Amino acid sequence: MALREGVYQLGPQSGRLRVLTGRTGVGARAGHDLVIEATSWDCHVTMNPAEPARSSVTVEVEVDSFEVREGTGGVKPLTDSDRSEIKRTIREKILHTSRHPTITFQSTSVGGSPEALTVDGDLTIMGVTRPAAVQG
Template identity: 60%
Template structure:
């Protein structure tokens, strides 16, 4: 529910298919991230059950507080990954055309995820990763009475 001009009365609920997550870029490390590496990481997230997608096919977020404006906002809430729920903060920005971009930093081990590693550690994901999203159009739910 988005209440324009009154973020305290707004709420956000999101569900993501766990198998749809992809690594888009990597920085640092001993080896540059290639398209083949990205494909292998995506396969490993599901096939080797790092996210246990068969048991936990979705990742959910439910807000507990929304602050800011549509142009610059912060949403705190409960993030559930692999059946474990912990607090998370999402930061975001919007443009005048309704496009929203946001990000949250997630420490994988908090949710019981062992960070991906390959080539004897030459290629690995950090425990702390930034998740990003882009929403082209929001459809507000009916506001509660």
């Protein structure tokens, strides 16, 4: 699909935003590799394929919208109760959604070609901002 110049508004109605987790350490045998989907998110893209540096991307994700979609590996299959417990743990013990309800990404530069774009930007999770890059 060719990229076209324009402004695009994306979200759950136009695609999926998923987080893939992996297992390491002592709990690797018992835990699960998870697919977590954000069901409430918004992405604003300004695209200029002729001059990618003039493009920009902004994403905001509602952390409370995370849903555990899949769990593979582990000693036993993932149950609905496990999914609920994982969601509660993410909200209350890991991402503290009452204090930090969103995760955001703001591009700082877009480069490459329409066939192989690189988007560098600032990713903010729990009030901490770090550089991040997306290639595709």
